[in-house]
Amino acid sequence: MTIEILGTGCAKCRALEESVKQAVAKSGKFAQIKKVDDVAEIMKYGVMSTPGLVIDSKVVSVGKVPSVEEIVKLIS
Amino acid sequence: MWKDAVDSLVYETLGIGGRAAGALDFFIYDTVKIFLLLAIIIFAVTFLRSFFPTEIVRDYLSKRHPLFGHLSAALFGIITPFCSCSAIPLFLGFLQARIPLGVTFSYLVSAPMNNEIAIAMLFALFGWKVTLLYIGFGLLVATVSGLIIGRLDLEDEVLIKVEPVEGELPKCEMTISVRERLLEAWKYMADILRKVWFYVVAGIAVGAFIHGYVPTDLIVSVAGNDAWYAVPIATILGVPMYSNAAGVMPLIEVLTQKGMLMGTALSFMMAITALSLPEAMILKKILSTKLITIFFSTVALGIMLIGYIFNGVLG
Numbered sequence: 001m002t003i004e005i006l007g008t009g010c011a012k013c014r015a016l017e018e019s020v021k022q023a024v025a026k027s028g029k030f031a032q033i034k035k036v037d038d039v040a041e042i043m044k045y046g047v048m049s050t051p052g053l054v055i056d057s058k059v060v061s062v063g064k065v066p067s068v069e070e071i072v073k074l075i076s
Numbered sequence: 077m078w079k080d081a082v083d084s085l086v087y088e089t090l091g092i093g094g095r096a097a098g099a100l101d102f103f104i105y106d107t108v109k110i111f112l113l114l115a116i117i118i119f120a121v122t123f124l125r126s127f128f129p130t131e132i133v134r135d136y137l138s139k140r141h142p143l144f145g146h147l148s149a150a151l152f153g154i155i156t157p158f159c160s161c162s163a164i165p166l167f168l169g170f171l172q173a174r175i176p177l178g179v180t181f182s183y184l185v186s187a188p189m190n191n192e193i194a195i196a197m198l199f200a201l202f203g204w205k206v207t208l209l210y211i212g213f214g215l216l217v218a219t220v221s222g223l224i225i226g227r228l229d230l231e232d233e234v235l236i237k238v239e240p241v242e243g244e245l246p247k248c249e250m251t252i253s254v255r256e257r258l259l260e261a262w263k264y265m266a267d268i269l270r271k272v273w274f275y276v277v278a279g280i281a282v283g284a285f286i287h288g289y290v291p292t293d294l295i296v297s298v299a300g301n302d303a304w305y306a307v308p309i310a311t312i313l314g315v316p317m318y319s320n321a322a323g324v325m326p327l328i329e330v331l332t333q334k335g336m337l338m339g340t341a342l343s344f345m346m347a348i349t350a351l352s353l354p355e356a357m358i359l360k361k362i363l364s365t366k367l368i369t370i371f372f373s374t375v376a377l378g379i380m381l382i383g384y385i386f387n388g389v390l391g
Contacts, residue, residue, distance in 0.1 A: 008164055010159075010162070011161070040168075040238065046169075047131070047165065047169075048130045048131055048169035049130050049131075049159070049162045050161065050162040050165055063130075063157060063159070063162070
């Protein structure tokens with residue numbers, strides 16, 4: 001599974017990265033976490049409110065930092 | 077009703093009199109009223125906004141005629157969530173959807189100006205009339221600034237080229253339940269209150285002090301006169317205060333009670349929210365200095381004009 005974090009380096013994007021790492025560890029799944037900070041790449045997903053969370057090329061959350069539990073639910 | 081309760085607490089139960097009583101009365105009354113209204117309004121606005129993600133607005137705007145585009149972009153600025161940290165993807169996303177530069181700016185002026193904290197504070201402190209005036213004139217500034225910027229052929233001043241999408245825009249669809257939206261709004265409200273409570277209390281405290289101790293004459297002589305420079309000074313002073321909008325508003329309330337002209341106050345409030353230095357620094361990555369300067373000066377001129385008109389009509 002590939003998890004992508006879309007964001008241009010704002011505080012919320014870092015918070016999301018942290019939550020995703022925790023969620024992955026908690027779920028015990030194997031996942032590749034990728035940070036996408038190139039605006040052109042972010043645009044391709046049609047996301048305009050960062051941070052965005054993309055799991056296996058599907059946008060699952062935009063403009064907010066979901067809690068660790070929510071992310072666990074999203075990846076399992 | 078609440079005013080009477082605080083009055084009786086301060087003057088009868090605690091038995092304080094004089095200036096200290098005036099300041100304390102003002103502080104208790106304002107603090108409770110503001111926090112209650114802040115919480116309710118931020119919660120309600122955030123909940124409503126969750127139904128209007130920027131992505132949907134972009135879709136809508138890209139299909140409109142440019143003439144209506146400016147006004148609808150400014151209107152959408154009210155109901156969509158906006159955070160200056162996502163100004164860049166937003167800006168490029170709009171251009172990607174072939175939304176004209178001027179229309180994009182109309183949105184970019186309106187969105188931070190009509191942020192939920194400013195609206196909640198205005199409503200709590202000044203009531204619905206001033207809030208509506210603020211929103212109405214804000215829309216006007218956003219629409220006209222966008223129209224002007226759109227006429228200046230500044231497309232080359234955008235430093236990153238985003239290829240316009242052919243055919244359908246990338247979709248990002250999510251289904252969110254009402255329960256989730258409510259929960260999200262609640263979390264967001266708590267988050268905002270945690271962030272701003274100190275500034276709000278500090279602002280009210282200073283306001284209460286001015287209310288109780290600083291003579292009206294002094295305020296009138298400094299901020300209340302109709303000298304031509306009052307409005308530009310208020311506008312310039314507003315620029316560095318973006319992050320403290322919540323703390324500055326209670327001060328403005330007291331200043332207007334003490335004789336500051338409403339137009340000057342409106343210019344001040346609009347400058348605080350619409351002309352944000354952090355946002356300019358962020359936009360600097362994708363826009364030329366020339367474009368940012370034009371953007372800031374156009375909006376600043378519009379804000380000052382409104383201050384003058386207002387002072388002239390009501391002053």
